[in-house]
Amino acid sequence: MRRIEFHNRAEEKKEIKSLLETEPTLITFIYGPINSGKTELINHVIEELPEEYVVFYINLRTKFLVSYDDFIESLFEMEMESEGMKRKGKETLTELVSSVTKVAGIPINKEFLDYVFKDNKPKNASSYIIKLFEEVKVTGKQPVLILDELQKIGDVKVNGKDVESESKKLLKIRTSRMLSIFDDISLGEVKYSEKNIIKEFRNFEQEEILLYDRINKEKIFLVGRNVLFIDPTQRTIKPQSRLNLLAIREVIKDV
Ligand SMILES: Nc1ncnc2c1ncn2[C@@H]1O[C@H](COP(=O)(O)OP(=O)(O)O)[C@@H](O)[C@H]1O
Ligand SMILES: [Mg+2]
Incomplete structure (x- = not known):
């Protein structure tokens, strides 16, 4: 089978990278018809990002989500592909935060672990994500969260606003x-x-x-x-x- 060369997306890649360089004020949505190359584009951007970025990639494709609450609940069980981490590969957020040893050179301290495991069933995964990101930032790195196939979440709210x-x-x-x-x-x-x-x-x-x-x-x-x-x-x-x-x-x- 012939491998099709990645069609130059220089402009789009430049735009995404420049968004990542600036202090985030908004969530960035990449949208387009199915098979228009969104995932591919993102993958190429991830590959080219300098080491100072730690990318967390979650694909919602295989998830059955009826609501935003559902999404938040299941966030903990979702596999994250963390690029730029020392240990490359898929890990759930739970695995990620529970590795007491250093994750990606990010020292996760006892306080953080106590905080994560204080409830048996974490209710608000987003706060853990935020905490994880803060930990990443402490090391001088820039966390990036990518949610692919976002349309899987019917009523997703972003800071209390819906996607529309x-x-x-x-x-x-x-x-x-x-x-x-x-x-x-x-x-x-x-x-x-x-x-x-x-x-x-x-x-x-x-x-x-x-x-x-x-x-x-x-x-x-x-x-x-x-x-x-x-x-x-x-x-x-x-x-x-x-x-x-x-x-x-x-x-x-x-x-
Ligand atoms: N820039 C590109 N050059 C060549 N092939 C591409 C490019 N972008 C996407 N493709 C191919 O097109 C198909 C659909 O791309 P994908 O990124 O999965 O689309 P989307 O995420 O928008 O549904 C894949 O087989 C992918 O390899
Ligand atoms: Mg896609």
């Missing part, structure tokens, strides 16, 4: 970042006209990717602003991410 409203929030942020281009035009910081920028945006009212005929300065400018992505080998142009595409459509809806 969280996604809407992200879209709002991205849209306002795009609108700031027009502020910059008004302030004379950008020399292109609003009309011409809108014209570029309108190309994506119906389409997600276009073949371009001639490149223009506005397109190059929008590439520089991380809005569009140009592939000169294919002569195609498209928004740099799905979120950008949706934000473009939000912007042109109002003008």
Whole structure:
């Protein structure tokens, strides 16, 4: 069987890595149709991350979860693939926190173990996860939690918000970042006209990717602003991410 080369996802990988470099304020969602390459992309990012990252990867695919509570309850029994740990491989969170010896060079102290095992049946796994992450951070490393197949959780709440409203929030942020281009035009910081920028945006009212005929300065400018992505080998142009595409459509809806 021929092994298919990993198609270059340089832009997406760059975006994820830069998100990981900054202080987290939001949960990042990677979404797209089935088989669009989300898991593959994440795996490649994990492989390329420097050693200072400790990645915990949980795939919810095989889980039967009816609610968020269910998710939290079963979190402890889920296998975590911890990359960047000395001991590579699958471990449940329970195993991970109960290895009294050093895990990944992370000294888990007695206090922490007492804290973890003070209840026989831990009710709130998320607080243990947080604790585990704090322990990772103490060592100067950066913990990263990846939940794959998140759609398995029907009513998942993120900080009391559901995924849908969280996604809407992200879209709002991205849209306002795009609108700031027009502020910059008004302030004379950008020399292109609003009309011409809108014209570029309108190309994506119906389409997600276009073949371009001639490149223009506005397109190059929008590439520089991380809005569009140009592939000169294919002569195609498209928004740099799905979120950008949706934000473009939000912007042109109002003008
Ligand atoms: N960038 C890529 N280049 C080549 N093949 C890919 C790429 N991304 C995904 N694939 C392949 O496509 C299939 C689906 O990818 P996967 O990551 O499982 O999608 P998703 O997680 O979005 O459902 C897999 O067989 C995977 O090996
Ligand atoms: Mg997947």
